[in-house]
Amino acid sequence: MTQPFPFSAIVGQEEMKQAMVLTAIDPSIGGVLVFGDRGTGKSTAVRALAALLPEIETVAGCPYNSERVELCPDPARITSKKLVKRPTPVVDLPLGVTEDRVVGALDIEKALTQGKKEFEPGLLARAHRGYLYIDEVNLLEDHIVDLLLDVAVSGENVVEREGLSVRHAAKFVLVGSGNPEEGELRPQLLDRFGLSVEVSSPSDIDTRIEVIRRRDAYETDTKKFLTKWRRQDTKLRKAILAGRALLPSVDASEAILRECAELCLKLGSDGLRGELTLLRAARAYAAYLGEETVTTAHLKSIAPSALRHRLRRDPLDEAGSTTRVQRVIDEVLA
Template identity: 60%
Template structure:
């Protein structure tokens, strides 16, 4: 198996790395949208993600990775096994990180008739697709702004319900499909549909660094990895393990974190100031700030956590203003200073 470039060895891009880590702490934050030019480690950070994810408990023999501790999110197969009196056992599996290629067919994404069983045994059976593999994990779409409209519609439906429903060719299947959607792309190649854009909890804009020392360090590390992947990965293994332990500890403490009403009011005031639609902006701010506080080991969520998360949680939710020629990040920075005060 090809080794992935270590997460901890990625130079700079702190906001992108933080956004990915926070979804590992709290998947309910929603997906992460990473926009930037080529060669800015967008795909690299996603490929490195599995090393940071603690293993999860999965019902033994389940094709959809059902959670043995969650009775409300079980597939039809697991429900049938329970109804038949079977006691479900469980195993530890790695958290899936699944690629959705741009050219994927709908059958490959949602699943389809198992042709081998149909031809050899004459049975109608369902072959799970990419959504089944990604359940309780991550679904990654590179160049997501170029994804075909019918696949975007499909992802929107599944994101809204948390289930994949397949009704075709005499097959009727319903299974859980809850995942963190990570999309990357070059904004110069096209925009995302507003409905899909709104589904991302956090967004990040990455650029090529102009710092000479940082660029040299990027070259050195990439060259070292290409020449000796095993040795380079081993060198950074302890740093990746530390990040994984931070994620595990944050998951255990996040539910006990206090969120003062004053912080919630600040979040609401900030979203009102920038004019976001609905309450998804406030929810993304709350969940992102809480996950950050848990990762940092804080006892409560503070305005400082809101200040850190605000650009990632809000920049993709701003309405376009043709009279304002500054970028969304600058507009967020102005609103943060106006509402929360200078840092």
């Protein structure tokens, strides 16, 4: 099996990489939406980050990635109470996927051949404690979007059909990518993404050459290329783990809370999810930098990613969402 491209070797796309690292430190941020041109490293970054993260411990034989025997909703599948290590899962959600494939359904083969009524876990079970990646998320069918919204809110997948009643944990980092020219994302799903980034093809020749050089080196001699970048990936892994450990003790003052509220109020974002996401992302960013207090500088760095997809449409303002957010940041956090 080919090893994923090293995360540290991805050229540019700093905001995208930062957003993904922050969701690795604090998955409660709510995932990442990446909009931009094709061939800009969106799927590469997701798989590279998952490969960078430490393995997860799961009960042997449990298809739900349960960390303890009592949490597995189907004990009959457990082959041993022993814990085994698995790579952090990355599950692709294809555009034409059926509802049964997503949530799980009756195992027809066993029902016909053995007369057993057994549940076959779906993609949500496989993605638990990992990443669910949706390419061209703006083209996803509405009924699948509704399913994902329900699970994203509860962190649990509930299946009641064909005489089956199954309930299992389904907590994952949702990563979606797409091209805005091919259609807009439903507001309900858009709001569920914690961070949103915009990527584009490099506009200068030197950067494009470096992308070609690294990709060619990776495909020509993968082992040598991975060895070359292993030290930087290891350093980043340690920073993520240190950030996770520090996160619970990172403090946000009353002044920071006020700045979060002022930013969202000035931008006219609906609800309070913007403030909460901004605070969580800023806290994760501080932890990633090894700092125990959230500052205005942290808010400035993360605010565009946390807020650009939460703006109300303004027909009188032709500026893009990033420009509008930056304008308000300069005004409120001067």
